[in-house]
Amino acid sequence: xxxxxxxxxxxxxxxxxxxxxxxxxxxxxxxxxxxxxxxxxxxxxxxxxxxxxxxxxxxxxxxxxxxxxxxxxxxxxxxxxxxxxxxxxxxxxxxxxxxxxxxxxxxxxxxxxxxxxxxxxxxxxxxxxxxxxxxxxxxxxxxxxxxxxxxxxxxxxxxxxxxxxxxxxxxxxxxxxxxxxxxxxxxxxxxxxxxxxxxxxxxxxxxxxxxxxxxxxxxxxxxxxxxxxxxxxxxxxxxxxxxxxxxxxxxxxxxxxx
Amino acid sequence: xxxxxxxxxxxxxxxxxxxxxxxxxxxxxxxxxxxxxxxxxxxxxxxxxxxxxxxxxxxxxxxxxxxxxxxxxxxxxxxxxxxxxxxxxxxxxxxxxxxxxxxxxxxxxxxxxxxxxxxxxxxxxxxxxxxxxxxxxxxxxxxxxxxxxxxxxxxxxxxxxxxxxxxxxxxxxxxxxxxxxxxxxxxxxxxxxxxxxxxxxxxxxxxxxxxxxxxxxxxxxxxxxxxxxxxxxxxxxxxxxxxxxxxxxxxxxxxxxxxxxxxxxxxxxxxxxxxxxxxxxxxxxxxxxxxxxxxxxxxxxxxxxxxxxxxxxxxxxxxxxxxxxxxxxxxxxxxxxxxxxxxxxxxxxxxxxxxxxxxxxxxxxxxxxxxxxxxxxxxxxxxxxxxxxxxxxxxxxxxxxxxxxxxxxxxxxxxxxxxxxxxxxxxxxxx
Ligand SMILES: Nc1ncnc2c1ncn2[C@@H]1O[C@H](COP(=O)(O)OP(=O)(O)O)[C@@H](O)[C@H]1O
Ligand SMILES: [Mg+2]
Numbered sequence: 001x002x003x004x005x006x007x008x009x010x011x012x013x014x015x016x017x018x019x020x021x022x023x024x025x026x027x028x029x030x031x032x033x034x035x036x037x038x039x040x041x042x043x044x045x046x047x048x049x050x051x052x053x054x055x056x057x058x059x060x061x062x063x064x065x066x067x068x069x070x071x072x073x074x075x076x077x078x079x080x081x082x083x084x085x086x087x088x089x090x091x092x093x094x095x096x097x098x099x100x101x102x103x104x105x106x107x108x109x110x111x112x113x114x115x116x117x118x119x120x121x122x123x124x125x126x127x128x129x130x131x132x133x134x135x136x137x138x139x140x141x142x143x144x145x146x147x148x149x150x151x152x153x154x155x156x157x158x159x160x161x162x163x164x165x166x167x168x169x170x171x172x173x174x175x176x177x178x179x180x181x182x183x184x185x186x187x188x189x190x191x192x193x194x195x196x197x198x199x200x201x202x203x204x205x206x207x208x209x210x211x212x213x214x215x216x217x218x219x220x221x222x223x224x225x226x227x228x229x230x231x232x233x234x235x236x237x238x239x240x241x242x243x244x245x246x247x248x249x250x251x252x253x254x255x256x257x258x
Numbered sequence: 259x260x261x262x263x264x265x266x267x268x269x270x271x272x273x274x275x276x277x278x279x280x281x282x283x284x285x286x287x288x289x290x291x292x293x294x295x296x297x298x299x300x301x302x303x304x305x306x307x308x309x310x311x312x313x314x315x316x317x318x319x320x321x322x323x324x325x326x327x328x329x330x331x332x333x334x335x336x337x338x339x340x341x342x343x344x345x346x347x348x349x350x351x352x353x354x355x356x357x358x359x360x361x362x363x364x365x366x367x368x369x370x371x372x373x374x375x376x377x378x379x380x381x382x383x384x385x386x387x388x389x390x391x392x393x394x395x396x397x398x399x400x401x402x403x404x405x406x407x408x409x410x411x412x413x414x415x416x417x418x419x420x421x422x423x424x425x426x427x428x429x430x431x432x433x434x435x436x437x438x439x440x441x442x443x444x445x446x447x448x449x450x451x452x453x454x455x456x457x458x459x460x461x462x463x464x465x466x467x468x469x470x471x472x473x474x475x476x477x478x479x480x481x482x483x484x485x486x487x488x489x490x491x492x493x494x495x496x497x498x499x500x501x502x503x504x505x506x507x508x509x510x511x512x513x514x515x516x517x518x519x520x521x522x523x524x525x526x527x528x529x530x531x532x533x534x535x536x537x538x539x540x541x542x543x544x545x546x547x548x549x550x551x552x553x554x555x556x557x558x559x560x561x562x563x564x565x566x567x568x569x570x571x572x573x574x575x576x577x578x579x580x581x582x583x584x585x586x587x588x589x590x591x592x593x594x595x596x597x598x599x600x601x602x603x604x605x606x607x608x609x610x611x612x613x614x615x616x617x618x619x620x621x622x623x624x625x626x627x628x629x630x631x632x633x634x635x636x637x638x639x640x641x642x643x644x645x646x647x648x649x650x651x652x653x654x655x656x657x658x659x660x661x662x663x664x665x666x667x668x669x670x671x672x673x674x675x676x677x678x679x680x681x682x683x684x685x686x687x688x689x
Binding site for chain 2: 016049052053054070073074076078080084085086089090091092095096098099100102103104107108110111135151155
C-alpha cells in the first residue's frame with residue numbers, strides 16, 4: 001500500500017466505562033479523500049477526538065504519518081463539529097480564521113502581517129473573503145462551516161480531519177467544499193471527513209471507513225459499497241456488543257487486563 | 259451641593275482611597291469577569307467568593323495580623339482548593355457541575371463562618387477588618403489596600419494583554435486550542451487564578467453575596483454594545499470603574515449608605531440600560547428598526563396605490579382626494595394621514611388644496627416598487643412553478659426588501675421581462 005497518513009491500532013474508547021469504540025484498527029492512505037461513515041451515535045466524533053488526543057483512550061494507539069501526534073501537530077488540522085461552539089461569541093470571521101495561525105511558539109506575541117495574509121488566502125479559498133469583517137453570528141450555517149474550514153486551511157497542514165462538514169449547509173457551500181477537496185487532493189493533502197449520509201458518500205469520497213462502534217470495513221469505495229457490509233453498519237443494532245458494553249459499565253469491569 | 263464639591267475635589271485622602279480603590283476593583287473584576295461570562299462560568303465566580311473566606315480567616319489566625327497581602331494569599335489558596343475540588347467532584351462522580359459547585363460553596367462558606375466566629379470570640383483587636391470579606395466595606399479602604407489593589411490590578415491587566423489571543427481562543431473553542439498544541443491546562447489555570455485574584459480584591463468592597471455580580475454584570479451589559487472581544491473588555495471595565503465611582507459617591511453624600519450595594523446597583527442600571535438602549539442589539543433599537551420597517555412598508559404601499567390608480571385610468575399625474583385613497587386600499591385613516599405626511603416631507607407626494615399628487619421622484623419610486631413586485635411574481639411563477647394566483651401575497655412582502663443588487667440579478671435571470679404573470683406591464687425607468 002501507499003504511504004500511510006493515519007493508523008489506529010486496536011483503539012478502544014469508553015465514556016463512564018461504557019465503551020463507544022471497540023478495537024478500531026485501520027490504516028488510511030495519504031493523498032486521498034476519505035469518509036468515515038456510520039449512523040448517528042456510532043462513535044465517529046469520538047473517533048476523531050481520540051485521534052486528536054481530546055479524549056482518553058482505554059487501549060490502543062494512533063499514529064499520524066507514522067509518528068505520535070505531538071511530533072506532527074503542525075501537519076494535522078482539525079475541524080470540529082460546527083455546533084460544538086457558541087457562535088454568539090464576540091469575534092469576526094477574520095478573528096476566527098486567524099486562530100488557525102496560533103502556535104505555542106507565538107504565545108505572548110501579536111499576530112503578524114504574514115499570518116493575516118495567510119488567513120485572507122484561506123478565506124478566499126472557501127469564497128468567504130468578503131465576509132472577513134462580519135460578526136460570526138450573522139453567518140448562515142454553511143458560511144460558519146466554511147469559516148471553520150478556512151481556519152483549518154490557515155494552519156497549512158498536510159492532513160485534515162473534519163467532523164460532519166456537510167451537515168446543515170446550503171448547496172453552494174457543499175459545492176465549495178467539494179471543489180476545495182479535489183484541489184487539496186491535487187496538492188497531495190489527505191482529507192478525512194466524518195459523514196453520516198450514505199446516499200452522498202459514494203460520490204464524495206475515494207476511500208471509506210464504515211464504523212458502528214467497531215470498524216465494520218475500510219477500503220477503496222468500490223470494495224466497501226456492497227449490501228452485506230452496509231447492512232452490517234447500518235442495519236439493526238449490534239446487540240451482543242451493546243449488551244456487553246452495558247455489562248462492562250454495570251460491573252465496573254476493566255476493559256483490558258492490564 | 260457642598261458635599262458633592264468636596265467629594266469631587268478629592269481633598270480628603272480617605273475619599274481618594276475609597277474612590278480609587280473601588281474603581282480599580284470594579285474595572286479589574288469586570289475585565290476578568292468578561293472571560294468568565296464568555297466561558298459560561300458565572301457560577302464559578304460565586305463559588306470562589308464563598309470559598310475564600312476560610313482561607314482569609316486561617317491566614318489571619320496564622321499570621322496574627324491583617325496585612326492585606328497575607329489575607330489575599332490565604333484567599334488565593336483556598337479559592338484554588340475549592341476549584342480543584344469542584345473539578346474533582348464533577349470528574350469522578352456522576353454529579354453535575356452545578357451540584358458540585360453548590361456542595362463546595364456551602365462547605366467552604368460554612369467553615370469560613372465558623373472560623374470567623376472563633377476569631378471574633380477570641381477578642382483579637384485586629385479582627386475588625388476581617389468582616390469586610392463577608393459584607394464588604396469599601397469605606398474602610400486604606401492606603402495599604404490601594405497599593406495592593408493597584409499592584410494586583412496591574413498584574414491582571416498585564417496577564418490579559420500578554421495572553422489576550424490565547425484567552426480568546428480558549429474561551430471560544432478550547433478543544434481546538436488543545437489540538438493546535440497550546441498549553442490549554444496552563445491557560446485555564448491562569449484564567450482561574452486571575453479570577454480568584456479579582457474576587458479576593460473585589461470582595462473587600464462588595465462582600466461575598468454581591469461579588470458574582472461585580473464579575474458578570476459588566477460583561478453582560480457590555481456585550482450589547484459591541485461584537486468584538488477587545489472592545490467588550492474595555493466597555494465592561496469602564497462600567498466597573500464608573501459603578502465604583504458612583505457607589506463611593508453615594509455613600510459619601512449619604513454616609514449611612516453602604517458602598518458595595520450601590521456599586522452593584524449602578525452596575526445593574528448600566529446593564530439594564532444597555533439591554534434597552536444599546537445600538538443594534540438593544541431592545542429599543544430593535545423596536546425602532548421594526549417601526550422604520552413599518553413606515554417603509556406603509557409609504558411604499560401608498561406610492562404603489564398612486565401607480566395603480568394612474569395605470570387604471572391612464573393618467574399618473576391626476577390628483578387624488580384623501581377619500582379616494584382611503585376607499586381604494588386597505589389603509590386605516592390615521593395610517594394614511596401619517597403616511598401622506600411622511601411622503602410629502604420627502605417630496606414624493608405634493609398637496610394642492612385638498613388633493614394629493616405624485617411628484618416626479620415619487621413616480622420613479624412608485625414604479626420601482628411595482629417593478630420589484632412584478633419581477634418577484636414572475637420569478638416565483640417561472641422558477642418555483644407557483645401558480646399566478648399564488649404569487650401576489652408573497653410579492654407584497656418581498657417587494658419592500660429587495661435590494662438593487664437582487665433586482666439586477668432578477669432582471670438578468672428573467673432576461674428583462676416586460677409582462678408579469680397577470681399580464682400587467684413591468685415598468686422600467688425611461689432614460
Ligand atoms: N461526553 C460524553 N459522555 C458520555 N457519553 C458520550 C459523550 N459523548 C458521546 N457519548 C456517547 O458516545 C456514543 C458515540 O457518540 P459520538 O462519537 O458523538 O457519535 P457520532 O459522532 O457517530 O454521532 C453515543 O452513544 C453518545 O451518546
Ligand atoms: Mg458526531
